[in-house]
Amino acid sequence: MDVAGTSITAVVALLGVVLGGWLSIHNQDRLWQRDHARQWRDIRLAAYKDFVAAYRQYVAYTLEPTANITAVPHPRVPGRLMPFFDETGRPYKEGLEATSMAVRLVSESAETLSATEEVVISVRHLAARRATHTEAALPAEDFEKLWSAQHAFLTAVRRELGLTEMPLSAYGVRWWRSET
Incomplete structure (x- = not known):
């Protein structure tokens, strides 16, 4: 063998090692990115699940006949009332606040953030109304707004999360209405 043949063989072998290393690094990077995306999807899903549980518990407490809720005018939003709970209801308020903040921390979608805010506004409005109404006398339109905000969320x-469109219920899109 001559020097040129040996040199070509060495260069080809070296290129094979470099290419193999690059492909290995590239594949490892893709696997890491996929795993990272999966972890964040799981984190988001957990935050959204916790938020749904918290606002449903908040609403359930609001509808309790024994709930002690007061409301005062919002200092910065004219016409809006702010609900205040007693020590029994305070954990529900704190749970709603904490989980809505968690959603704000992990969500990547402006649409999700806006829908989260609408749910929070709707449940607070319902609680503020509960301060002046019995649970049985709450206006139906308050529930309509809440269920609409829930559906949007x-x-x-x-x-x-890249899931398919939410399937229609047996009642159609407006599944929260009792008259359909």
Whole structure:
């Protein structure tokens, strides 16, 4: 063998090692990115699940006949009332606040953030109304707004997580209405 043949063989072998190393690093990077995306999806899903549980518990407490809720005018939003709970209801308020903040921390979608805010506004409005109404006398339109906000939240979350459109219920899109 001559020097040129040996040199070519060495260069080809070296290129093979470099290419193999590059492909290995590239594949490892893709696997890491996929795993990272999966972990963040799981984190988001957990935050959204916790938020849904918290606002449903908040609403359930609001509808309790024994709930002690007061409301005062919002200092910065004219016409809006702010609900205040007694020590029994305070954990529900704190749970709602903490989980809505967690959603704000992990969500990547402006649509999800907006829908989260609408749910929070709706449940607070319902609680503020409960301060002046019995649970049985709460206006139906307050529940309509809440269920509409809930539907928008679930739709936004499903879209953000890459899930299919939310299936229609047996009652159609407006599944929260009793007259359909």
